[in-house]
Amino acid sequence: MEFPDLGKHCSEKTCKQLDFLPVKCDACKQDFCKDHFPYAAHKCPFAFQKDVHVPVCPLCNTPIPVKKGQIPDVVVGDHIDRDCDSHPGKKKEKIFTYRCSKEGCKKKEMLQMVCAQCHGNFCIQHRHPLDHSCRHGSRPTIKAG
Structure with missing residues (x-):
């Protein structure tokens, strides 16, 4: 017993395989077999x-927005040069910045x-x-002995 209306043929011109579980492309609305349903496999227009892929900065793990026509590598490179908080070349703030005023002491706090x-x-x-x-105070201090 045959079912002539069961399944659909793959819309890829080089394939045309009869598939009983075809996948419909959500972009071009055509039916494809399991081999041709990815966008790249059937060259979906x-x-x-x-x-849409959003590149992520490899240093700070921040998603970088890319506008149409921009090259993601260039945009990520610009982010690393300008905005990235984890850029190794950027000068980091010093934590111990307050140096002791006592003569001979070099400690910083x-x-x-x-x-x-x-x-x-x-x-x-x-x-x-x-x-x-x-x-230097208003009253002299005496060292305890």
């Missing part, structure tokens, strides 16, 4: 409307510790007036 009397910036070790020999 409307693939650009559906097959993340937080600014200003002496209330002399207004100097000091590290944790020299933050107290007695530790940095503070003499």
Whole structure:
């Protein structure tokens, strides 16, 4: 017993295979076999409307918008040069920027510790007036013995 109306032939000109489970292309609305249903396999003229790829920056994993006619590699390259937060060539902010004002001390701290009397910036070790020999205040300080 034959079923002449069962299944459809592949719309690819070089194939025309009778397929009982054809796949309809959502862009060009034609029926294709399992081998020709991808856009590239049947050279779909409307693939650009559906097959949209958004490139992702390899350094910061941010999706990069690409306009029609732009080359994705060039757009990602521009992003890396200008906007990328993880660019290795960009100058990173220094974390330890506050250097101790005590003579001979080269320590740097993340937080600014200003002496209330002399207004100097000091590290944790020299933050107290007695530790940095503070003499600029309104009252003289004496080192504890």
